[in-house]
Amino acid sequence: MSVSVMSMSNSSPGGAPCAVSATGLRKSYGDKVVLDGIDLHIPAGSVFALLGPNGAGKTTTVRILSTLVSADGGRARVAGHDVAASPDGVRAAIGVTGQFAALDDLLTAEENLLLMADLLRLGKREGRGRAKALLERFGIAGAAHQRAATFSGGMRRRLDLAMTLVGDPEVIFLDEPTTGLDPRSRRTMWETVRGLVAGGVTVFLTTQYLEEADQLADRIAVLDGGRIVAEGTADDLKSRIPGSHVRLRFTDESEYDRAAAVFPAAARDAGALALRIPGDSGIGSLRGLLDRLDEARVRAADLSVHTPDLDDVFLALTGGGTDGTLPPEETLR
Incomplete structure (x- = not known):
């Protein structure tokens, strides 16, 4: 990943501390351009949602910001750490939950959490204390000694998120966290996310559930063709679409x-x-x-x-619109 010698701002445009920032982020796989120079500025203690169709580059963005893959160009900082120059610092400050729960089905809920505590090199007493607190926080204390293989989809996702929190991260990346959940479990997950943000955590969310972004996100960016074609609050984005x-x-x-x-x-x-x-x-x-x-x-x-909803926004901004009356591509401020 090429890194400029210029320093990146640690504040969002509004002056608040910036938890995640990126400038000109690029990534290609062979001839396929996945990210074509995207910019991000996410204030600390907020929920940011990245929307886009399949293949738009949402997961690639998360993988770059969480140091799982390197960008081909651009700069990025997460929790004050340069993604390219200080990947260990980034990893120590973040948690990542993917589309599918990363659990060991042969272990109990408590054992999964203790395993994560061991991987993070927490002391035995501290690890057990965190595991107990997280089991209670996520409403799975009663199933602490049950194997993860017996859990429902909603319980698996809650346990997966609990494992993400063992390290007390500043920034959490949730890559389509409610995929496959029923409506009740999805709403339970939303309440969990709100609780995390109320505690000061920054959440970077990718989702294809537009209601999810509308319910949770302070700001939303729409990614299409490797570029961010619009960004703003849900109301900002809706106001761009004709049909009121x-x-x-x-x-x-x-x-x-x-x-x-x-x-x-x-x-x-x-x-x-x-x-x-x-x-x-x-x-x-x-x-x-x-x-x-x-x-x-x-x-x-x-x-x-x-008024138009986020479904209308998504369809119009990602090539599904038919009226051709959208303004030029620009970031809403």
Whole structure:
């Protein structure tokens, strides 16, 4: 990995301490360009989600930042350590949970945790203390002496994450951590992640579950074709996608017809006596819409606001959109 002699900032653009940063990160496998110069700035104590289709480079990004593979170019720092120059420092500060639980099925839950403590060279007393605390924290103390092979998918993922925490990491990389979990287990994992962040841990999350990113992430980046095509909060990203509208429904056909005359650009649904009026969902716009209804003395039965969700964002930004109205590729600030 080539490393510039220029120092990288230890702060995010907003001034907060930066837990993970990267500039111009590149990686290719043969003729296949996986990462084509990506930049990352992740504040400490936050959840950052990296979204992208299969093959976009999400796992490669995690593997580079966690020192499992070397980048072909660019610079990166994790928890204050240069990924290329101080890989041991990075490894001591991070935890990594992959798509599949890395457990020894022949060992019990407690034995798996104690094995990790031994690998981290913790003292016997400290290792046992951490194992006990983590078993209780993750709600698996009652199964401490059961073999991991007997665990459900949700329990396996919780044990896997508990093993990641034996070393008390500053930064945790979760590479699609809820793959294959049922909705209840997925939500339990979300609560666990929230608890980690509340305790000051930084979480770097890759996922294909868009609701997961919406629920957890402080900031989201969309990776496509080896580049980050957009970054921002969930609301930032949603605001980029056309399709926001207000739906008015009527119970009286004459009211419906009068409203249609007030809003000639609205899409009509005569069967449902409903109008779909394009526009943003801001308070000013809604107030203006209601004022126009009042001036025309039109009364709607109900009003609902519809905005694009992360599914729409994902499809539009990763080549699935069809309207062609997206702004140029840029990072949202």
